[in-house]
Amino acid sequence: MTSNAGAPLLERQGDELEDENCLDDHHEQAPRNDTRHTGRLGVFVWLLTLSAGISGLLFGYDTGVISATLVSIGTSLSNRELTSLDKSIITSSTSLFALIASPLSSVLADRIGRKPIIVAADALFVFGALIQALSISVPVMVLGRSIVGLAIGAASFVTPLYLAELAPAAHRGTVVTMNAVSITFGQVVAYIVGWLFAEYGSATTGWRLMVGVGAAPAVLQCILLFIMPETPRWLVKANRSEEARTVIQKTCGTDPIALQMVNNVLRDIEVEVREEEESTGLHNGDGKANNSFLAGWRELILVPKNRRALTIACMLQGFQQLCGFNSLMYFSATIFLMLGFTVPTLTSLSVASTNFIFTVAALLLIDRIGRRGILLYSVPFMAFGLLATAFGFIMADLSTIDAHGPALTKSAAIFILANIIIYVASYAIGLGNVPWMQSELFPLNVRSMGSGLATATNWGANFIVGLTFLPLMDAIGASWTFTLYGIVCIIGWVAIWRIYPETVGISLEDVSGLLEHGWGVR
Structure with missing residues (x-):
């Protein structure tokens, strides 16, 4: 189901959409009704997109590589085997510091610009990677992961914002989705690198190379930033x-x-x-801008359209994590080992590959179907995949008391894997990338603050899910854990249907008008 609330706005903005879609190979004016589908992205915009997308690659790689790293460290840190608490702290420190960095980056992005935040994130990626690679104790490793968390938090906020503000309206979804493609590609690379070093690398240096190689793309992006405006x-x-x-x-x-x-x-x-400056009073009597931090927050919270935008953005970002996807990415090898797969790391690679392939599909569909439409179509399949996975775990549990237990366990394992693939594919094509379009919901004067708070919501929910997944599995069992995530998907679908308007093809200067007098859905 898609909304028609933006139709009058689209008609009024026909000429402006043609203006923003200014990357045609020819400059003949297209019919007004076709403006959102005409033209192709130029070489310069593609170069900017790919250059900025390195941040997404780093984001995906550093969040994915830790899984193989933890099982490869052995006694290299503090001259002892890692405890469960060590592993939890090393893993969760990244999410915690990403949560801290997101709102801080939003303030700095308004003051000093979007590009300097990307530079700072690259420096943190390099510094964090080197500290991890040279770690000799658990606290030093935690320090390295925390610095990488700061980099990930800044990059996950500023890169979609940077791309959204540079992209033409007709192609904004495609351009921003390229960042999601980069993230999932980085996760695939991390799984492959982790498997190769774990299987064929040195037991003492392989994991150090895994984490250290993350510095190389950051150095490359720093060089490319000289041509990025x-x-x-x-x-x-x-x-x-x-x-x-x-x-x-x-x-x-x-x-x-x-x-x-x-x-x-x-x-x-x-x-x-x-x-925006006139309506919010962000000027003093002498005409100079009064960029008060508190004034910006008041504008974000007290102005109804901004508050609605913040509600939608935080809802989508929280929903993206509370549906349990990243817990699956973090612990998929553990799940597949429990189900009896002989090479769980390679089985986990199938999950990461599915995520990447269907994120590429989203790249082709997001500006055709629309943000709202693609979520309303894909989330029900997420719920189906999760509930079917829960049923598969019930089958696996029953098999332990059946005379033909091993055969049934194998069937249940394949059934669970197939439904996890359905869930991951549905997530990747919709919820994996649409929430990162958050910046288009906010007017310029609160865009950084709103996007930063929404990104912080994502990392906060990520931290909670990562912390509770294994305890939930122990307390209520795998079937009820996945059932719970399926219920979250159903609730999320209803919320999207009620309050998330369609924004495809509308310029950034006009999207906030959809939320002026309501949610803009009808």
């Missing part, structure tokens, strides 16, 4: 409109029609910035 929207907000014009022109071209498009896009951004 700041976003036009931040530049206008910082009273640097001519620089913003230059950035927009690089994505649009230099012929007369393209120059007119540049003027229109720049005008729309300037109008939004001026209106």
Whole structure:
């Protein structure tokens, strides 16, 4: 089910959508009704997308590689085997510090720009990777993972924001989804590297290479940042409109029609910035901007449309984690070992590969089906996969008292794997990437704060799920644990249907208008 609430807005914004979709190979004006489907992304925007996507690759790699690292360390840290508490602290410290970094990055991104936050995240990735690789004790390893957590928290917030503010409206979903593709690709690489080093590497140095190799992509991105511009929207907000014009022109071209498009896009951004400043009183009497931190938070919480945007963004980010996906990614090898698979790490690779393949599918569908539509179609399949997995665990439990137990256990294991694949595929095509479109819901003056708080919600829920998954398995059993996650999916689907409007094809300057007088769904 998709919403038609944006139809009048789309008609009114027809010309502006053509202006923003300024990357056509030719510059003939398309019919107004086809504007959101015309044109292709230019080479410059693709280069920016791929360069910024390295942050996603680092995000995925560093969250995925720890699984193989923990089982390969042996007695290399503190001259003893790791305890369960050691492993829990090493793993959860990353999520905890990502939670801390997200809101802090949102404040800094408004003050100093989006690009410097990416630079800082790269420096933290390099520093954290080197500390991990040189660790000789558990506390030092925790320090390295905590620094990487700061980097992941900053990158997971700023990269989707950076891409959303640079992308043309008609292709914004595709561009932002590229970051999700990079994250899932990084997880696949982490699983492969972890398996190779665990099977064929040195017992004492293999795990150090696993974590240390994460520094290389960060160094590459630091080099590429020399050609990556700041976003036009931040530049206008910082009273640097001519620089913003230059950035927009690089994505649009230099012929007369393209120059007119540049003027229109720049005008729309300037109008939004001026209106937001006037409506929120962020100027003093002398005309100078008053960028009060408290004033920004009041604007985010007290203005109804901003509060609705924050509710939707935090709901989606929390739902993305509370459905249990990352607990599956963290502990899939444990689950498959319990089910009797002889090489659980390779079985886990099938989960990561499915996640990557269907995230690529989302890349092709997100701007065709829409954000709301793709969630309403995919979440029911997530719920089905989880509930069927719960039923599979009941089959596995019953097999232990059956005369033909081993055969039934094998059938149950294959059944569980198949339904986990269904769940992961459905997650990847919808919920795995749509929440990261959060920045498009907020007007420019609260975009960083709102996105940072929503990202912090994601990491907070991630921390909770990672901390409770194994205790839940022990306390209520695997079948009830997956049933609980399935119920969360059903509740989430109802919430999406009620309050999440469709935003596909609408410029960033106009999306917040959908939430002006309600949720914008009807």
